[in-house]
Amino acid sequence: MFTDLDFKFIPSGRGKHLLLIEDHTFNQVKKDFRYWNCSKRTTAGCKAKIKFDNHNNIISYFREHNHSAPKFFIHNGRYVKLR
Known part of the structure; x- marks a missing residue:
């Protein structure tokens, strides 16, 4: 397990939540709270x-x-x- 990592859930501008960890954000995969993909998965192909x-x-x-x-x-x- 990765017990040394700090993370937090932050509200997005669209009323959902983002996972913030190591300065990167992640989107929840569908409705399953356990799985999160990088927020840049679609636009940058991040894995x-x-x-x-x-x-x-x-x-x-x-x-x-x-x-x-x-x-x-x-x-x-x-x-x-920031944009």
Whole structure:
């Protein structure tokens, strides 16, 4: 397991949640909370992905991204991505 990794769930601009880990964001795969793909999977073809167990422990993490991490700042308690 990957117990040394800090992660958080942040609200997206579309009313869903993103997983933020190691400065990269991930989208939930369908409705299954356990599987997350890199947010750049569709636009950049990034293969990074994460799998959680039922207790929010990371059990699988392919962390090789083919792009740099997005930049965020916090405004009024919300994460805002720089464009």
